[in-house]
Amino acid sequence: MPESSDFLDVLSSHVDLEETPQPLAIRTSLKSHQKQALTFMLNREQGWGFNRGHADIWEIVDTGSGRVFLNTISRLYQPEEPPNFFGGIIADPMGFGKTLTMISLVATDKEAEEMADICMDDSETHKPDIAATLVVIPPPLIGTWEEQMRVHVVDGQLSCRRHHGKTRIMGVDEIDSVHIVLTTYHTVSADWKADQETGDSPIFGVRWKRIILDEAHFIRNGNARMARAVRDLEAASRWAVTGTPIQNRLGDLASLLRFIRAYPYNDPKQFDADVSRRWKSGEDEEAVNRLKRLSACLLLRRPKGAIDLPPRRDLVFEVDFTPEERESYEKIRHQTITNIDEAFGNDVTPSMSYIYVNVLQQIESLRLFSNLGLHYLSRHTKPSRQCLEPDQWGKNAQRTFNSQREMASIFCMQCSSALGLTETLLDDTAHPTESAQFTSCLQFICGECASKKYLSGKVVGCEHRPPCPVAPVSTSGVALEEVGHLITSNIEPVSFCLPSKIKAFIEDIKGVPRDVKCIVFSTWRLTLDLISRGLEDEGIKSIRFDGKVPQKDRQSVLDSFNSDPNLRVMLLTLSCGAVGLTLTVASRAYLMEPHWNPTLEEQALARIHRLGQSREVETVRFYVRDSFEEQVMKMQESKKQLASVLLSPHDRENSTDNLGTLEKLRSLL
Structure with a gap:
C-alpha cells in the first residue's frame, strides 16, 4: 500500500472552480x-x-422501468434515493489560510436569508435548529x-463566544x-459523557447550522471516545478541516467520512469493501481510481503550488565539536556500541528489553549531547539492569516512552x-485525561x-508471562520537552561557555538584520x-x-512577538509550536x-512560510558533523523510515528479531 504522502497526492484536486x-x-x-x-x-x-454538473457520489439514471441511483465509486445501482448529505472535507496543505476560508463560509450565512432551509432528513432528530456554527478545535x-476574526471580520458583523473551561454555555x-461557538475536543467529549447521564447538555441538545472540526485528523481513531462524541453532535452540515486527512493509514480518511455522514461511506465497512479492500486484493489501479473519484466529490485539496508565496531558501549548517566535546561524545558512542556488542556476544539474552532500552537512552544521550555539549550531565552513565524492575521502571518509563514517540x-x-x-x-488543562x-x-x-481495563477489574499490561513491569506515562507536551534524567550545573557567569552548536547559532543570528x-x-x-x-x-x-x-497566556505571547519590534526571537519547542500557529511576522x-x-x-x-508572508523566507537546520545527527539527516534524505529500524516489535521471547534490530542500530553509530 502506498505511503500516506502518496495518498495525499492522489487526493489533490486540480478542478478550476468559479469564485x-x-x-x-x-x-x-x-x-x-x-x-x-x-x-x-x-x-x-x-x-x-x-446531475447538477459537478462530480458527486450519486447520479440519477433513467431506465425503461424508472429511475435508479448510481454509486459512481462502486458503479453499483440502487432503486432507493440515498440519504442526503451536506458538508465535506477541506484538506488544503499548511499555509492556505483555511481558518479565514471557514470564517468566510459562516459569513455567507448573513447574506442568505433562506439560510435555515438546508436540512438533513428530520426523522433523525427532533432537536431545535439554531443558526450558529460550532467549531471544535484544539485548545491553543x-x-x-x-x-483571525478580529483581524478579518468587519466590526460587529459576526459574533463569537467560547464554550470551554470557565466560559461554558449553560x-x-x-x-x-x-454566529460562532468555539469549543475543544475534550470539552465535547466531557459533555457527551455527561449528556448520556443527564441529557441536558446545551451543545448536544440542539441541531447546529454547521459543525467545523479544525485539525480533524485528531478523530482518526473512529472508536475513541472523542470521535464518538463529535459524531453524536447534530448539524445541518458537517465539515472536517485538516491538512493531513491521511496520516498513518487509509482508515484515517474513513473516520472523517464517518463524521461527515457521506452515505454510504459513513459506514467504515462499506469504505473498506469499495476502496481499501481493492489494495489488499492487488487491484492497485482500481483502488487509486476509486479514491480519486471519491475525493473529487467530497474533498478539496489543492497542490502547494496553487498559491503564490515568497521564495524560500533552505540552509543546512554543519557544526564541529571542540576537542573536549568530541572526547566526551565518543565515550558515550563507544559505550553504546559496547552494549550492543555485548548483546551479540551472549548466546542467551536474559533481558533483551534492558539492552534495547539502554541503547535507546544512550542514543538519546548522543542527540542531547550534540546540543548541550559539556553541559550535558547524566545522573547515571550506565543504567543498571534493575531499571526494568517494577520499582525502577517507573523512573525510566517516561524517558523511554518519549524517545519512542519522537521517532514515530x-x-x-x-x-x-x-x-x-x-x-x-490537544492538551487541555480544563479536562485532565486518563493516565496512559x-x-x-x-x-x-x-x-x-x-x-476501561481498570474499571472492569482486568490487569493492565502486556501479554508476556510473567507480565513485564508497567508504569504510567504522560502524553503531554510538557513531558516531551523534559529531560528528566539530566541535571544542569549552576555554572558561574564567568566560566559559562556555550556549546559549539549554540555558539554557531548565536554567531549566525548576530548577523541577521535587526528588522528580521x-x-x-x-x-x-x-x-x-x-x-x-x-541571546x-x-x-x-x-x-x-x-x-x-x-x-491562557499563549495568545498574549504571540501578540507580543507580533507587535514588539524589539522582540526579535521566539524560542519554541517542537511539540508546542510545530502545528497550529501562524508566525508570518518572522521570516x-x-x-x-x-x-x-x-x-x-x-x-x-x-x-513562517504561509499565506500572509510578505518577505523572502530562510530556514536553517543545524547538525553536528560526524555524529548520530548526521545519520538521522542521511536517513531523511534517503526517505527511509528510521522508525522501521527503531520501532519494530520487541518480543522478549524472540531474541533473533531483537538482535537484528540492534544490529541495524549499531550500523547507525
Missing part, C-alpha cells in the same frame, strides 16, 4: 483559491449534486480563531444571537489508535483503554534555556513559547537538531 463573491462581512480581500473553496463548500451544502487554536438561550507514532496495543507528536496540541501506561517491553496502552524576526525550534526546553542565556548575553531580546506557558526559522520525523520539521517551518 464566489467575497462576503460583505469579511474585510480582508480573499485570495482566488479561498473564493473557489467557498464555491465548493456552498455547492456541498446544497446536498447531493445528482481558540486564541487563533478569535484573533443554556440554549446563550447561543441565540451568536506509537500505537495502543488494545485499540490500535495512533499517538503522534502533534497530539500534544507503558511496559518495559515497549507496549503502549492509551489512557482510555487503561481506564526569527523563530527557533528545539525538541527540548533545556536547549532553549542555553540559547536564551546566549541575553548578546543583548538580543527573546520570548518563550513552550509547554510551560499556560494556555527566518532555525531547527536546532534533526528530528526523526521530517514531516514534523516541515510543519514547523511552515509556521
Whole structure:
C-alpha cells in the first residue's frame, strides 16, 4: 500500500472552480483559491449534486422501468434515493489560510436569508435548529480563531463566544444571537459523557447550522471516545478541516467520512469493501481510481503550488565539536556500541528489553549531547539492569516512552489508535485525561483503554508471562520537552561557555538584520534555556513559547512577538509550536537538531512560510558533523523510515528479531 504522502497526492484536486463573491462581512480581500473553496463548500451544502454538473457520489439514471441511483465509486445501482448529505472535507496543505476560508463560509450565512432551509432528513432528530456554527478545535487554536476574526471580520458583523473551561454555555438561550461557538475536543467529549447521564447538555441538545472540526485528523481513531462524541453532535452540515486527512493509514480518511455522514461511506465497512479492500486484493489501479473519484466529490485539496508565496531558501549548517566535546561524545558512542556488542556476544539474552532500552537512552544521550555539549550531565552513565524492575521502571518509563514517540507514532496495543507528536496540541488543562501506561517491553496502552481495563477489574499490561513491569506515562507536551534524567550545573557567569552548536547559532543570528524576526525550534526546553542565556548575553531580546506557558497566556505571547519590534526571537519547542500557529511576522526559522520525523520539521517551518508572508523566507537546520545527527539527516534524505529500524516489535521471547534490530542500530553509530 502506498505511503500516506502518496495518498495525499492522489487526493489533490486540480478542478478550476468559479469564485464566489467575497462576503460583505469579511474585510480582508480573499485570495482566488479561498473564493473557489467557498464555491465548493456552498455547492456541498446544497446536498447531493445528482446531475447538477459537478462530480458527486450519486447520479440519477433513467431506465425503461424508472429511475435508479448510481454509486459512481462502486458503479453499483440502487432503486432507493440515498440519504442526503451536506458538508465535506477541506484538506488544503499548511499555509492556505483555511481558518479565514471557514470564517468566510459562516459569513455567507448573513447574506442568505433562506439560510435555515438546508436540512438533513428530520426523522433523525427532533432537536431545535439554531443558526450558529460550532467549531471544535484544539485548545491553543481558540486564541487563533478569535484573533483571525478580529483581524478579518468587519466590526460587529459576526459574533463569537467560547464554550470551554470557565466560559461554558449553560443554556440554549446563550447561543441565540451568536454566529460562532468555539469549543475543544475534550470539552465535547466531557459533555457527551455527561449528556448520556443527564441529557441536558446545551451543545448536544440542539441541531447546529454547521459543525467545523479544525485539525480533524485528531478523530482518526473512529472508536475513541472523542470521535464518538463529535459524531453524536447534530448539524445541518458537517465539515472536517485538516491538512493531513491521511496520516498513518487509509482508515484515517474513513473516520472523517464517518463524521461527515457521506452515505454510504459513513459506514467504515462499506469504505473498506469499495476502496481499501481493492489494495489488499492487488487491484492497485482500481483502488487509486476509486479514491480519486471519491475525493473529487467530497474533498478539496489543492497542490502547494496553487498559491503564490515568497521564495524560500533552505540552509543546512554543519557544526564541529571542540576537542573536549568530541572526547566526551565518543565515550558515550563507544559505550553504546559496547552494549550492543555485548548483546551479540551472549548466546542467551536474559533481558533483551534492558539492552534495547539502554541503547535507546544512550542514543538519546548522543542527540542531547550534540546540543548541550559539556553541559550535558547524566545522573547515571550506565543504567543498571534493575531499571526494568517494577520499582525502577517507573523512573525510566517516561524517558523511554518519549524517545519512542519522537521517532514515530506509537500505537495502543488494545485499540490500535495512533499517538503522534502533534497530539500534544490537544492538551487541555480544563479536562485532565486518563493516565496512559507503558511496559518495559515497549507496549503502549492509551489512557482510555487503561481506564476501561481498570474499571472492569482486568490487569493492565502486556501479554508476556510473567507480565513485564508497567508504569504510567504522560502524553503531554510538557513531558516531551523534559529531560528528566539530566541535571544542569549552576555554572558561574564567568566560566559559562556555550556549546559549539549554540555558539554557531548565536554567531549566525548576530548577523541577521535587526528588522528580521526569527523563530527557533528545539525538541527540548533545556536547549532553549542555553540559547536564551546566549541571546541575553548578546543583548538580543527573546520570548518563550513552550509547554510551560499556560494556555491562557499563549495568545498574549504571540501578540507580543507580533507587535514588539524589539522582540526579535521566539524560542519554541517542537511539540508546542510545530502545528497550529501562524508566525508570518518572522521570516527566518532555525531547527536546532534533526528530528526523526521530517514531516514534523516541515510543519514547523511552515509556521513562517504561509499565506500572509510578505518577505523572502530562510530556514536553517543545524547538525553536528560526524555524529548520530548526521545519520538521522542521511536517513531523511534517503526517505527511509528510521522508525522501521527503531520501532519494530520487541518480543522478549524472540531474541533473533531483537538482535537484528540492534544490529541495524549499531550500523547507525
